């Protein structure tokens with residue numbers, strides 16, 4: 001596997017794992033049922049993305065990083081629940097941009113390209129959905 005592609009796939013993998021941890025931290029506190037639903041779906045997406053990235057790295061002969069990104073700690077330290085949710089959405093935007101970078105490094109066709117395209121679309125959707133939910137819930141959050 002191309003070393004630059006291997007590196008960015010591992011960065012994404014570590015970030016998705018951090019997303020799972022960050023969302024677990026939020027779920028421990030959030031009681032609003034709609035927000036819990038949003039977060040639970042996001043958590044499933046993050047975990048699925050991490051699994052897919054591991055598979056892609058292995059299939060391409062790349063090394064799989066065992067690390068978890070430091071993003072979860074940043075979210076935990078961000079302050080109010082609303083601030084932490086904002087940072088979480090920010091993190092999804094960051095990942096969406098990194099997926100575009102990874103796409104530029106991946107072969108123009110094939111399994112890696114297909115998988116990254118799906119990841120890109122899911123993150124775009126999550127960012128938009130998350131923002132809309134956050135606006136709606138802002139008044140009910142501390």
Ligand SMILES: [Fe+2]
Pocket residue numbers: 016019045046049092095123
């Ligand atoms: Fe993600």
